[in-house]
Amino acid sequence: MRRRRAPQTLRRRLLVVIAGLVVLVSAIVGLVSVASLHDQLMARMDAQLVQATDRAARTLGEEREEREDRLPLPPEGAEALLRIPGQPVGAIAALVTDRAVVTFGAIDEEGDFVDPPEAIAPVLASVPTDRTPVTVELDELGEYRAIAAPTDGGFSFVVAFPLAEVNATTAQLAVTVGVVAIAGLAAALVLGAVIVRRALVPLDRVTQTATLVSELPLARGDVELPDEVPVDDERTEVGRLATSFNRMLGHVAASLSAREQSERKVRRFVADASHELRTPLASIRGYSELTRLHGGELPPDVVHALGRIESESLRMTELVEDLLLLARLDEGRELRREQVDLTRLVIDAVGDAQVAAPDHEWRVEVPDDEVTVTGDAGRLHQVVANLLANARVHTPEGTEVVVRVARVPAASGAPA
Incomplete structure (x- = not known):
């Protein structure tokens, strides 16, 4: 299996550049030093040879002229x-x-x-x-x-x-330069790692803050963003990046706050409007029923009109209830986790549906023992009531609606 190459991080690249520069400078200094020493030693050797020749000439009685x-x-x-x-x-x-x-x-x-x-x-x-x-x-x-x-x-x-002796001295200098270069390279890498780490601390803080922001549930709107990244010097590249990131963070926080306020106003308006519309719709439905139950004989067209008023007011009431429910759900209130008797909840919901639609046939099938689940009783009741309302609205009169409560085995084999 082919091994993956290590990531070329900025810290690693900087250290590689530092090491390369140290090696290059050490090589140049070493070569120049060794070459210079070798030339000096060779020049001294040549001078000794010339002096030996001159001494030989004087010793042997040479007369140059x-x-x-x-x-x-x-x-x-x-x-x-x-x-x-x-x-x-x-x-x-x-x-x-x-x-x-x-x-x-x-x-x-x-x-x-x-x-x-x-x-x-x-x-x-x-x-x-x-x-x-x-x-x-x-x-x-x-x-x-x-x-x-x-x-x-x-x-x-x-x-x-x-x-x-000349070659030994030159080789000794080359070895010394090599050892010093290796020691200098090690010291440069250690010191460079410390300097680079300190220089990139603001960049690490930016990365950590960005990671925290990416993990926040920004869809909710009402979230608390992390603190701004400290900036040591705005004149450096990392300092300018941190400053720009803090400015962006401030814009994001301001935008989220503005959106949250706007959504809160919309939710408040929908909730208030839904709550206020419930009373007049109930009054319209009540007066229509009262008129229809009047002892006098009403013309067929009036009876039809009153029936349409009742049905439309009922439909409008359901729409208002749905809007009110959506407004409450959008508030993001936390669900309660408690033991709920699902059998009793379904029986009560079916009883309410039977009162609201007596022209339907309602039947409940529940086991002998209680069926309990962990959840929010109010929200579960809303779910069951909405399902029964859909069955009531979208089926003709006389339809039999059966609600069954049973235990279903879970995937692991344990009862659910």
């Missing part, structure tokens, strides 16, 4: 150059003629003269005789810095100093 910068041929060969004071351990000197080494020697760690490996002779013979230091690879001896100077008779001397 007369011999045009050419060294005399020493009878002792290469060892004469190695006996000159100041030669380092590992120094190599060779006498070369016609691209071939005539004699060469080296100084070991104890200061004695030893013969170097024969394999390095061709390398020493290939050093240019222009007094320019060059780097050569002498097999197992490693890298050397060599310089060659011409002598009388077609001979030339080659002096080579080892670069092991």
Whole structure:
């Protein structure tokens, strides 16, 4: 299964950028430092080679003005150059003629003269005789810095100093720079994480507040919004975001309050109008019934008109009752949770419906034991009464309406 990539959060991106900058700066500083030190050490080594050549010239009695910068041929060969004071351990000197080494020697760690490996002779013979230091690879001896100077008779001397100390110093600096860079990277990440976390605290507060607002039942209108997000500095990007979010939160709160007030006025108007209309509608229905029950003989058209008045007033009464019920339900009053005897509630509701519509046949079927449920008795009675009213209004006279109360097994198998 393919693993999901970790989300690229703003905090992680900032830390990656900080780490990248630290690595880049450390790499540049390290490379420049190592290269600079290596160049300085190589320049010092070249100066030592030139000084060794000059000392050799003075020791061997060179007269530069007369011999045009050419060294005399020493009878002792290469060892004469190695006996000159100041030669380092590992120094190599060779006498070369016609691209071939005539004699060469080296100084070991104890200061004695030893013969170097024969394999390095061709390398020493290939050093240019222009007094320019060059780097050569002498097999197992490693890298050397060599310089060659011409002598009388077609001979030339080659002096080579080892670069092991230079390379070791350069490598040590590179390791030191690497360790310091790693430590600096770790410190930068820790410090950067702290700074980024503190800088993004207002953004986290905005996120938390937005989450709280998204979980509020805004459809009700009358809700309490969370407090505004504290703003440390409005001049920063996060500060401007928090300020804009607080302004938006204020607009949302004002809009919800205005909507709630408007809906409250509408509910109050509907409730008041419904309540006020009940009395005149009851009066109209009562007077129509009183007129119809008058002892005198009424014309058929008058009787029909009175019947229409009674039916329309009854329909208007039901509409007013529905409006009043909707207004009360829209107020959002909490439902009560109590044990309700559903058998008694249905019997009472059917009794009221039988009085309101005696021309229908009403029948109730209930079990011998009580059927109780948990709920709001008033609201349950309204539901049953509305169902019976629909059965009364939408069915012709003489219709049999059966109301049955029974226990139905729930999905889990327990009685409901």
